[in-house]
Amino acid sequence: MIALAWRNLWRAPGRSLTTAGVVALATYVGLLTFVLTWALLNGIFQTATERTGHLVVRVAGYEQAALEARYFPQAVEARVRGRVKNAVVEGVLSHPALVAGGRRGLGAVVFGFEPGGRNDRVLVQKHLVAGQGLRPGGAVMGRALARRAGLAPGDAAYLFAPGALGMGSGLLPVLGLVDLPESRLEANFVATDLATAQALFAPGLLERVEVTLPWVRRYAEAERIRALQEALAQALGSGYQVLRWDQAYRGMGTLLVAYRRWLYLFVLLFFVLAALMVLNAVYLSFYERIRELGVIAALGATPAQLGRLVWTEATLLSALGAAAGTLLGLATAWRLARGFPMIAAEEYAQFGIPKVLYGELHAGDLGFTLLVAFLSSWLAALLPAYLAMRLEPVEAMRHAGD
Amino acid sequence: MALLKAKNLVKVYRGDGVETPALRGVDLALEAGEFAAVAGPSGSGKSTLLHLLGGLDLPTLGEVWLEGTRVDRLSRSQRARLRLQKVGFVFQAYNLIPVLTALENAAFVLELRGVPRREQRARAMEALSALGIAELAHRRPNRLSGGQQQRVAVARALAARPAVVLADEPTANLDSKNGLALIELMRRLNREAGITFLFATHDPRLLAHVDRVIRLEDGRIVGEERR
Numbered sequence: 079m080i081a082l083a084w085r086n087l088w089r090a091p092g093r094s095l096t097t098a099g100v101v102a103l104a105t106y107v108g109l110l111t112f113v114l115t116w117a118l119l120n121g122i123f124q125t126a127t128e129r130t131g132h133l134v135v136r137v138a139g140y141e142q143a144a145l146e147a148r149y150f151p152q153a154v155e156a157r158v159r160g161r162v163k164n165a166v167v168e169g170v171l172s173h174p175a176l177v178a179g180g181r182r183g184l185g186a187v188v189f190g191f192e193p194g195g196r197n198d199r200v201l202v203q204k205h206l207v208a209g210q211g212l213r214p215g216g217a218v219m220g221r222a223l224a225r226r227a228g229l230a231p232g233d234a235a236y237l238f239a240p241g242a243l244g245m246g247s248g249l250l251p252v253l254g255l256v257d258l259p260e261s262r263l264e265a266n267f268v269a270t271d272l273a274t275a276q277a278l279f280a281p282g283l284l285e286r287v288e289v290t291l292p293w294v295r296r297y298a299e300a301e302r303i304r305a306l307q308e309a310l311a312q313a314l315g316s317g318y319q320v321l322r323w324d325q326a327y328r329g330m331g332t333l334l335v336a337y338r339r340w341l342y343l344f345v346l347l348f349f350v351l352a353a354l355m356v357l358n359a360v361y362l363s364f365y366e367r368i369r370e371l372g373v374i375a376a377l378g379a380t381p382a383q384l385g386r387l388v389w390t391e392a393t394l395l396s397a398l399g400a401a402a403g404t405l406l407g408l409a410t411a412w413r414l415a416r417g418f419p420m421i422a423a424e425e426y427a428q429f430g431i432p433k434v435l436y437g438e439l440h441a442g443d444l445g446f447t448l449l450v451a452f453l454s455s456w457l458a459a460l461l462p463a464y465l466a467m468r469l470e471p472v473e474a475m476r477h478a479g480d
Numbered sequence: 481m482a483l484l485k486a487k488n489l490v491k492v493y494r495g496d497g498v499e500t501p502a503l504r505g506v507d508l509a510l511e512a513g514e515f516a517a518v519a520g521p522s523g524s525g526k527s528t529l530l531h532l533l534g535g536l537d538l539p540t541l542g543e544v545w546l547e548g549t550r551v552d553r554l555s556r557s558q559r560a561r562l563r564l565q566k567v568g569f570v571f572q573a574y575n576l577i578p579v580l581t582a583l584e585n586a587a588f589v590l591e592l593r594g595v596p597r598r599e600q601r602a603r604a605m606e607a608l609s610a611l612g613i614a615e616l617a618h619r620r621p622n623r624l625s626g627g628q629q630q631r632v633a634v635a636r637a638l639a640a641r642p643a644v645v646l647a648d649e650p651t652a653n654l655d656s657k658n659g660l661a662l663i664e665l666m667r668r669l670n671r672e673a674g675i676t677f678l679f680a681t682h683d684p685r686l687l688a689h690v691d692r693v694i695r696l697e698d699g700r701i702v703g704e705e706r707r
Binding site for chain 2: 082086
């Protein structure tokens with residue numbers, strides 16, 4: 079029966095190849111969509127965790143708390159460090175301030191972190207475009223902020239934060255400028271060393287502790303953070319809250335979850351179109367062979383055998399297309415896994431998407447795509463298979479379909 | 481007990497509000513090993529009678545019995561299984577499956593029965609050899625003459641070793657030489673292997689070779705000759 083079904087496909091080779099081609103295309107596009115989406119998700123995940131760490135420790139209810147109530151003792155950083163293994167732990171102090179330069183005063187956020195630490199590496203050293211990197215007692219500014227304030231490396235920037243717990247004001251030399259991918263961040267960004275920031279705004283205090291886990295590099299691994307989040311929250315007690323990266327970077331986290339859900343719908347839609355093609359091909363093939371199917375029925379094929387013959391043809395057609403699409407998809411995934419440039423990288427950098435992305439294909443996505451490919455074909459074959467099962471041999475043999 | 485029996489068979493075709501009677505009360509009994517024919521002009525109901533006897537169609541009234549089973553009471557699937565196990569069909573237009581070779585066509589009924597592949601091939605080849613076309617086993621129907629195709633169709637019916645072969649105008653599309661050769665082959669198989677044949681035909685060449693002729697006109701049996 080399988081041999082017969084296979085040979086039947088090649089009675090109209092053009093039609094079968096076109097249909098298999100559409101199934102192949104749907105499979106390929108489905109796999110490519112997964113590969114590209116994972117590349118995007120990983121890129122965004124990478125940027126987001128660079129900005130916030132995988133976990134962020136803050137004061138409980140910090141969003142509603144007054145500015146000075148958001149700070150907590152620096153000793154908490156050591157407690158966190160003692161609780162997490164194989165992690166980079168860094169205390170950060172950020173505070174809003176007015177930055178005055180030669181031209182005007184502008185609102186900014188001053189970040190205090192250790193020179194040579196993780197934040198220094200990913201925010202300053204990685205994006206430095208003028209002057210020198212961070213040193214104690216100096217400041218590195220976003221290039222956009224410096225330009226608007228009329229400041230350049232070598233100038234002195236006056237920082238003023240009324241109501242701060244520290245000195246509240248100070249004059250810092252501008253050491254260098256950074257060009258950050260996110261324009262909004264660059265327009266407000268001032269970095270100084272942690273000790274200077276604490277002296278200016280909150281002596282001996284931190285605003286957050288960031289925990290970065292070098293062993294969690296991909297979005298698909300993000301779920302592994304949950305257990306650590308819960309353990310850390312329990313250890314620190316109710317005065318603190320431990321946020322995951324997607325909670326800290328809230329808009330992006332929600333968007334990614336929603337995008338993943340839509341993704342499966344997109345892939346399903348590709349296969350709805352492919353299923354219509356399979357239905358068309360299998361139905362035409364059935365219609366042209368009604369007489370022959372009548373003969374097969376007359377020879378003793380049961381209705382189930384007739385239905386199975388039509389169903390097998392649809393399955394083989396889909397298998398052919400799915401195999402071709404999978405091979406192409408795997409080859410493309412392999413190539414994209416080595417990295418590819420993001421289109422319109424400058425524009426997308428605003429949304430935290432890196433300029434180079436790395437494709438990824440998961441076995442589950444491959445399984446989902448193939449399952450949908452076969453299910454849609456089987457659904458498409460239901461009608462012709464049902465009609466074949468209902469054939470009356472004598473009437474069918476009188477049919478002049480072919 | 482008769483191998484095949486029809487009691488008061490009536491068949492009326494209905495379509496577009498018009499009723500067309502094809503059979504008007506046919507009684508018939510066929511014994512195992514017979515080589516018989518239903519003869520009559522076109523439209524006399526020969527093919528309809530064969531279809532009803534073979535369980536391809538259901539009578540409007542009457543009964544059909546095959547080896548003690550009442551065929552007209554069976555479901556569609558049961559009738560299919562009965563045909564598969566007990567009836568071999570040969571059609572006027574050969575009706576071979578074009579994408580299968582002669583050997584695969586001859587083995588097709590065995591394939592439907594789920595007979596192991598090796599046995600299928602052996603029995604199909606045996607049938608093709610008996611019909612003198614073993615050397616054409618691997619050719620597809622489009623590379624066979626009409627006579628050769630009809631022999632493959634007979635081989636398909638015989639390879640399954642049915643209780644009865646029902647052949648509807650098997651020689652109608654064949655020239656004199658091929659027609660006669662096929663008739664002689666079927667006659668030999670009837671005599672040597674005891675296979676029961678019932679033909680629907682108005683071909684005098686075939687009628688001259690059968691042991692029994694049942695004459696049918698306007699859906700009724702009007703005469704019968706035994707030789």
